[in-house]
Amino acid sequence: MKRREFIISSVMAVGGAAMLTGCGKKEVQKAENQIVTRKFNNLNIPLLGFGCMRLPMRDGKIDMVELDKMVEYAMAHGANYFDTAYMYVDAKSENAIGEILKKYPRESFFLADKNPAYLVNSKEDVHRLFNEQLKKCQVEYFDNYMIHNINKNTISNYRDNDMYGELLKLKKEGKIKNLGFSFHGDPKMLREVINEHKWDFCQLQMNYLDWEVINAKELYEIADEAGVPVIVMEPLRGGGLCNLSEKAAAKLKEACPDQTPASFGLRWASSKKRVFTILSGMSNLQQMKENIDTFVNFKEFTPQEEKVAADIAKIIQEQGEINCTACRYCMEVCPKAINIPAIFGLYNIYKSSNLPTKSFMFVYNYNALNEDERADKCINCHLCSKNCPQGLDIPALLKKVEAAVKSADTDR
Ligand code: SF4
Numbered sequence: 218m219k220r221r222e223f224i225i226s227s228v229m230a231v232g233g234a235a236m237l238t239g240c241g242k243k244e245v246q247k248a249e250n251q252i253v254t255r256k257f258n259n260l261n262i263p264l265l266g267f268g269c270m271r272l273p274m275r276d277g278k279i280d281m282v283e284l285d286k287m288v289e290y291a292m293a294h295g296a297n298y299f300d301t302a303y304m305y306v307d308a309k310s311e312n313a314i315g316e317i318l319k320k321y322p323r324e325s326f327f328l329a330d331k332n333p334a335y336l337v338n339s340k341e342d343v344h345r346l347f348n349e350q351l352k353k354c355q356v357e358y359f360d361n362y363m364i365h366n367i368n369k370n371t372i373s374n375y376r377d378n379d380m381y382g383e384l385l386k387l388k389k390e391g392k393i394k395n396l397g398f399s400f401h402g403d404p405k406m407l408r409e410v411i412n413e414h415k416w417d418f419c420q421l422q423m424n425y426l427d428w429e430v431i432n433a434k435e436l437y438e439i440a441d442e443a444g445v446p447v448i449v450m451e452p453l454r455g456g457g458l459c460n461l462s463e464k465a466a467a468k469l470k471e472a473c474p475d476q477t478p479a480s481f482g483l484r485w486a487s488s489k490k491r492v493f494t495i496l497s498g499m500s501n502l503q504q505m506k507e508n509i510d511t512f513v514n515f516k517e518f519t520p521q522e523e524k525v526a527a528d529i530a531k532i533i534q535e536q537g538e539i540n541c542t543a544c545r546y547c548m549e550v551c552p553k554a555i556n557i558p559a560i561f562g563l564y565n566i567y568k569s570s571n572l573p574t575k576s577f578m579f580v581y582n583y584n585a586l587n588e589d590e591r592a593d594k595c596i597n598c599h600l601c602s603k604n605c606p607q608g609l610d611i612p613a614l615l616k617k618v619e620a621a622v623k624s625a626d627t628d629r
């Protein structure tokens with residue numbers, strides 16, 4: 218057993234209430250049931266990872282009390298993989314997760330972070346940002362580290378500044394254990410990026426809806442053929458696949474009555490064998506308990522369920538929703554602070570609802586938004602679209618939503 222695995226298993230083997238180790242760190246109370254793991258570079262990685270993009274919030278701030286409980290629960294059940302990034306939660310995610318994880322022995326958890334390619338204009342930037350991240354997370358190294366969000370707008374930052382070469386130096390110094398990238402481009406670009414370097418892993422957006430919608434199937438197959446291990450991001454599409462329309466939910470209930478939409482979506486992602494962990498952006502302890510339960514009592518996804526997933530995806534596509542995952546990257550650059558994910562979220566609920574009150578509710582909820590953050594305040598600068606990993610033409614879609622609100626207003 219490697220030293221790291223020995224330490225993890227030793228930590229996990231300690232019972233009793235939260236105790237402190239000799240070095241003043243918090244020992245983990247091992248739960249009876251542990252989540253399933255998959256092998257990655259001779260390590261046992263939990264199949265469910267904690268995505269720190271949608272942390273619990275209270276009064277506009279990260280709810281550190283809830284986050285502490287969530288991390289404790291996750292660690293106790295072996296869900297000790299945490300994934301953060303520079304810009305998550307308005308650039309506060311790294312500080313928050315670092316503050317909580319510093320209580321635990323460093324070897325007892327896996328921490329992943331990402332170098333924000335869109336902010337990199339020189340080789341020095343790569344190192345400046347990396348060092349800032351180490352400090353924010355209060356660690357000496359990252360287990361998995363990525364070039365964040367390679368897409369058509371950031372590919373030149375990644376290539377022109379030789380981000381891979383610079384990060385490889387840090388890997389050789391032991392500050393990065395495994396080097397990868399997260400990706401939001403097309404299949405041609407993925408093939409090029411994968412062939413350019415020797416990657417330890419890649420992180421792809423995969424869920425049963427995007428399998429066809431953004432051609433995640435082809436992206437996965439490229440990584441699979443190249444033998445590059447895959448981490449799944451957005452397995453529930455920003456929570457969208459947890460809140461199915463009545464029609465889609467009825468389909469799931471009929472075929473898989475014992476499955477919640479979240480469990481179904483997470484298990485779908487686990488059915489791909491090159492995948493070693495699936496990130497879920499959990500926002501409260503209840504969500505975490507439900508997700509961990511899925512991976513404690515894990516059942517392999519069946520071919521029959523594959524068919525159900527494809528049928529549900531078809532229903533959702535027919536509803537004409539906007540392909541927004543509520544990642545909020547657009548909000549970082551919008552000079553007018555338009556609440557883009559909220560506006561698209563309301564529109565998607567409207568499009569997926571069969572309720573007779575749907576027009577009333579759409580207009581009511583839209584008008585409940587602050588006037589300054591509504592679609593009509595958009596100045597068409599297109600800065601947001603450049604930051605959108607889904608490649609959405611946001612200003613055009615805002616106009617579409619505005620028109621839908623007007624039309625719904627006359628319907629109700
Ligand atoms: S196009 Fe509109 S929504 Fe997008 S950044 Fe500019 S003002 Fe904001």
Ligand code: SF4
Pocket residue numbers: 540541542543544545546547548557558561604605606607608609611
């Ligand atoms: S519009 Fe794009 S960038 Fe903005 S929240 Fe949705 S997916 Fe993210």
